[in-house]
Amino acid sequence: MRHVGALIFPKFELLDLFGPLQMLGMLPEEFRLSLVSAHGRLVSSNQGPTAQADRAIGEDGDYDILLIPGGMGTRTEVGNARLIAWLGETTGHCEIVASVCTGAALLARAGMLDGRRATTNKFAFDWVVSQGPNVHWQRRARWVEDGKYFTSSGVSAGIDMSLALIARLHGRSVARDVASWSEYRWNEDPDDDPFAL
Amino acid sequence: MRHVGALIFPKFELLDLFGPLQMLGMLPEEFRLSLVSAHGRLVSSNQGPTAQADRAIGEDGDYDILLIPGGMGTRTEVGNARLIAWLGETTGHCEIVASVCTGAALLARAGMLDGRRATTNKFAFDWVVSQGPNVHWQRRARWVEDGKYFTSSGVSAGIDMSLALIARLHGRSVARDVASWSEYRWNEDPDDDPFAL
Numbered sequence: 001m002r003h004v005g006a007l008i009f010p011k012f013e014l015l016d017l018f019g020p021l022q023m024l025g026m027l028p029e030e031f032r033l034s035l036v037s038a039h040g041r042l043v044s045s046n047q048g049p050t051a052q053a054d055r056a057i058g059e060d061g062d063y064d065i066l067l068i069p070g071g072m073g074t075r076t077e078v079g080n081a082r083l084i085a086w087l088g089e090t091t092g093h094c095e096i097v098a099s100v101c102t103g104a105a106l107l108a109r110a111g112m113l114d115g116r117r118a119t120t121n122k123f124a125f126d127w128v129v130s131q132g133p134n135v136h137w138q139r140r141a142r143w144v145e146d147g148k149y150f151t152s153s154g155v156s157a158g159i160d161m162s163l164a165l166i167a168r169l170h171g172r173s174v175a176r177d178v179a180s181w182s183e184y185r186w187n188e189d190p191d192d193d194p195f196a197l
Numbered sequence: 198m199r200h201v202g203a204l205i206f207p208k209f210e211l212l213d214l215f216g217p218l219q220m221l222g223m224l225p226e227e228f229r230l231s232l233v234s235a236h237g238r239l240v241s242s243n244q245g246p247t248a249q250a251d252r253a254i255g256e257d258g259d260y261d262i263l264l265i266p267g268g269m270g271t272r273t274e275v276g277n278a279r280l281i282a283w284l285g286e287t288t289g290h291c292e293i294v295a296s297v298c299t300g301a302a303l304l305a306r307a308g309m310l311d312g313r314r315a316t317t318n319k320f321a322f323d324w325v326v327s328q329g330p331n332v333h334w335q336r337r338a339r340w341v342e343d344g345k346y347f348t349s350s351g352v353s354a355g356i357d358m359s360l361a362l363i364a365r366l367h368g369r370s371v372a373r374d375v376a377s378w379s380e381y382r383w384n385e386d387p388d389d390d391p392f393a394l
Contacts, residue, residue, distance in 0.1 A: 018211045025243070048231075050251075183351035183353050
């Protein structure tokens with residue numbers, strides 16, 4: 001059983017977070033999900049709906065996997081020194097770290113992607129690049145795996161990435177089962193990116 | 198501006214709810230989103246994460262669109278007479294009513310799908326059928342539109358359905374834009390159902 005810490009912050013993008021959590025949550029014997037926040041208990045998404053954090057970033061979470069969504073709120077959070085410091089420390093202890101969309105900007109700001117291949121969403125690409133000039137940013141990629149770091153392009157791409165994460169830990173057949181249970185057409189090829197500009 | 202009331206209940210399915218809300222929420226000038234609950238403010242999903250209701254079912258919501266997710270919790274909610282009565286009354290006033298997955302069981306139980314074509318998810322199909330014997334259930338359908346009722350098959354199919362809903366109200370071009378912004382490959386054909394058993 002792995003413990004997944006999923007970061008929430010004001011104006012996080014709904015599907016960036018809940019797409020991957022749906023997929024991981026379909027294997028409740030394998031993954032335990034916690035929402036983690038630096039901003040108190042109730043955190044509103046970019047689309048309005050509000051989620052409740054299970055933990056604060058100061059509390060010991062002992063996460064095996066960290067999931068970092070994107071959204072407009074990342075524009076503010078790149079300047080949140082306490083959050084960025086926590087990310088740097090926590091990702092060091094994790095088995096897997098995964099970001100969706102502009103969530104990669106937070107990892108980049110923490111320096112965790114330096115020297116690595118990574119991607120992010122198409123509509124904020126140049127801004128994210130500016131947060132991590134020493135990252136090997138990939139403009140054409142549904143998602144990128146580099147060691148323990150998984151980064152996906154925008155919003156829905158996080159679902160494909162989360163299935164790849166399941167495939168790495170539990171095999172491709174289990175990942176395909178999860179996709180099928182949720183009636184999701186998994187794009188299994190990380191290089192098949194129809195949204196590349 | 199249309200007001201979307203999205204029902205939450207204990208053990209709702211995360212992506213059933215937040216997939217469609219992501220798509221609608223990408224048009225903030227067109228759709229205002231509220232989470233509605235019969236169970237108080239904080240409601241935990243089937244996967245664990247907890248959402249906060251903006252309103253209770255007794256409060257006047259004046260919804261133009263009602264969105265009903267599925268999930269294990271529907272097994273309990275079909276017996277919630279107060280919720281079913283509210284659904285029957287409220288759907289009567291709505292311009293559009295949409296369900297995802299086993300959310301159709303709640304609409305069926307309220308009698309709102311009687312004589313109509315509808316669908317639901319593959320892995321609970323027979324149970325949902327038992328909740329509405331006078332519904333024309335479609336076993337092969339990504340989603341079904343019958344008048345103001347949109348019903349989708351399991352989990353991820355709700356995203357395709359929500360884009361069809363946007364297409365009906367704002368045109369196919371706008372729906373394609375929303376899909377593109379969220380880097381989502383929209384399955385535009387409601388009859389293309391690779392998960393039909």
